[in-house]
Amino acid sequence: MPSVEIKPALDAQLAARLRNAQPALWTNPARQAHPPAGLQALGRSISLDDTKAAAARWERFAGLLALVFPELAETAGVVESPLLAATALQPALGMGEGQGRLFIKADHGLPVAGSIKARGGMHEVLEFAEQLALQHGLVQPGGDYRVLATPAAREVLGRYQVAVGSTGNLGLSIGVVASALGFKAAVHMSADAKEWKKDRLRQRGVLVVEHAGDYERAVAAGRAQANADPLCHFVDDEQSFSLLLGYSAAALHLQKQLAEAGVQVDAEHPLIVYLPCGVGGAPAGITFGLRQVLGPHVHCFFAEPVQSPCFLVQMLADATHGAGQHPSVYDWGLTNRTEADGLAVPRASLLAAALMGPLLSGVFTVADSTLFAQLVLVLDTLGARIEPSAAAGFSGPAMLTGTTAGQAWLQSSGVEPVLHNATHLVWTTGGLLVPDAQYQGFVQRGRAVLAESA
Numbered sequence: 046m047p048s049v050e051i052k053p054a055l056d057a058q059l060a061a062r063l064r065n066a067q068p069a070l071w072t073n074p075a076r077q078a079h080p081p082a083g084l085q086a087l088g089r090s091i092s093l094d095d096t097k098a099a100a101a102r103w104e105r106f107a108g109l110l111a112l113v114f115p116e117l118a119e120t121a122g123v124v125e126s127p128l129l130a131a132t133a134l135q136p137a138l139g140m141g142e143g144q145g146r147l148f149i150k151a152d153h154g155l156p157v158a159g160s161i162k163a164r165g166g167m168h169e170v171l172e173f174a175e176q177l178a179l180q181h182g183l184v185q186p187g188g189d190y191r192v193l194a195t196p197a198a199r200e201v202l203g204r205y206q207v208a209v210g211s212t213g214n215l216g217l218s219i220g221v222v223a224s225a226l227g228f229k230a231a232v233h234m235s236a237d238a239k240e241w242k243k244d245r246l247r248q249r250g251v252l253v254v255e256h257a258g259d260y261e262r263a264v265a266a267g268r269a270q271a272n273a274d275p276l277c278h279f280v281d282d283e284q285s286f287s288l289l290l291g292y293s294a295a296a297l298h299l300q301k302q303l304a305e306a307g308v309q310v311d312a313e314h315p316l317i318v319y320l321p322c323g324v325g326g327a328p329a330g331i332t333f334g335l336r337q338v339l340g341p342h343v344h345c346f347f348a349e350p351v352q353s354p355c356f357l358v359q360m361l362a363d364a365t366h367g368a369g370q371h372p373s374v375y376d377w378g379l380t381n382r383t384e385a386d387g388l389a390v391p392r393a394s395l396l397a398a399a400l401m402g403p404l405l406s407g408v409f410t411v412a413d414s415t416l417f418a419q420l421v422l423v424l425d426t427l428g429a430r431i432e433p434s435a436a437a438g439f440s441g442p443a444m445l446t447g448t449t450a451g452q453a454w455l456q457s458s459g460v461e462p463v464l465h466n467a468t469h470l471v472w473t474t475g476g477l478l479v480p481d482a483q484y485q486g487f488v489q490r491g492r493a494v495l496a497e498s499a
């Protein structure tokens with residue numbers, strides 16, 4: 046590992062901004078242009094082959110998914126989102142001439158789950174179903190998985206339970222796909238989970254267990270209950286390889302979409318990706334995939350709420366003390382309170398953090414008021430409906446061009462001289478299923494913020 050040097054003055058400034066819940070940018074001095082093909086985390090090594098295996102699993106299940114989810118008939122069971130040009134939004138984000146082109150990866154419209162959680166959450170349930178189906182002889186390797194929709198197969202899967210702890214969106218994804226495949230499903234929700242998400246799950250026959258504490262408490266409670274039951278599979282958002290690899294498969298699809306859109310990725314044409322981050326599994330999985338597939342000239346930044354920068358404080362701890370620490374945002378005097386409920390996580394996934402050490406370019410934080418304002422800008426310029434969590438990435442370009450830390454990174458990364466050729470890709474991670482009344486409330490708050498700053 047390269048030795049880590051942090052300029053003391055900058056570091057103190059960053060620490061002060063973090064503590065004061067002001068938007069801040071940290072860039073990763075340990076990023077490697079050419080990381081090893083296999084990366085270690087939690088005692089296991091993963092590589093591009095694992096990402097390809099996840100993509101192949103999605104393909105094996107496509108026929109079944111098209112059968113059990115009417116909304117997937119159109120795409121023949123493929124759960125994917127478009128890559129959209131977002132040039133119209135550039136001026137509103139403060140992107141001047143010569144600062145590159147803006148795209149969005151529209152996971153806010155991902156079918157079935159309505160968020161990026163479709164990628165990881167559905168993949169893990171599919172992997173569990175596949176394991177059981179082979180074990181019970183319900184399918185043969187290479188066979189047609191549509192037999193899993195038959196009553197006989199569903200009866201077998203129905204003996205098992207899938208459980209998860211969630212702030213909301215992961216629970217939605219797991220609960221919906223598990224119940225659709227015939228599993229029993231239990232979702233342990235934190236106090237900040239939205240009521241409509243609980244209602245939606247209950248309507249699907251999913252057991253919703255409410256916990257008074259935060260996301261971490263909900264996960265711990267779910268994990269304990271599931272460990273006591275041999276027929277229960279617990280989806281562990283803090284340490285699941287299956288989730289992470291499900292997310293990573295997005296990279297293979299995006300690679301094709303970039304090629305179709307005529308977007309090159311090389312030294313002259315960097316790709317900068319901005320990913321909203323909660324516990325870190327989704328953005329780390331995608332970053333892992335993108336770095337394997339696209340190489341050194343894709344730069345990934347995570348975006349977190351100013352009150353919940355769990356990944357940033359984890360990366361800072363790793364950079365200053367080495368591995369072994371697991372700080373929470375409470376340790377920094379922060380509240381973990383944010384309207385970006387998908388990102389309201391006090392402590393990062395150590396799996397995600399370990400993998401990101403050599404891969405990630407940086408992490409920045411965003412105020413809730415900015416999320417609401419940008420949610421409105423996205424509606425007005427692109428007509429897209431996103432939830433507050435999904436707006437976190439839109440501060441990325443200005444964070445790089447308009448802050449001292451960002452400008453220093455542009456210089457040191459070699460992006461600055463070719464910024465005019467850069468592609469900025471903001472990952473919009475959720476929104477499709479947000480009820481209209483809730484969404485209108487977000488829009489009102491965003492319009493108020495915009496009116497105030499006008």
Ligand SMILES: *Cc1c(COP(=O)(O)O)cnc(C)c1O
Pocket residue numbers: 160161162214215321322323324325326327328387388432434435474475476
């Ligand atoms: C969960 C979630 C994320 C982040 O995923 P993590 O794996 O928790 O980091 C981002 N956006 C939305 C809308 C989410 O629900």
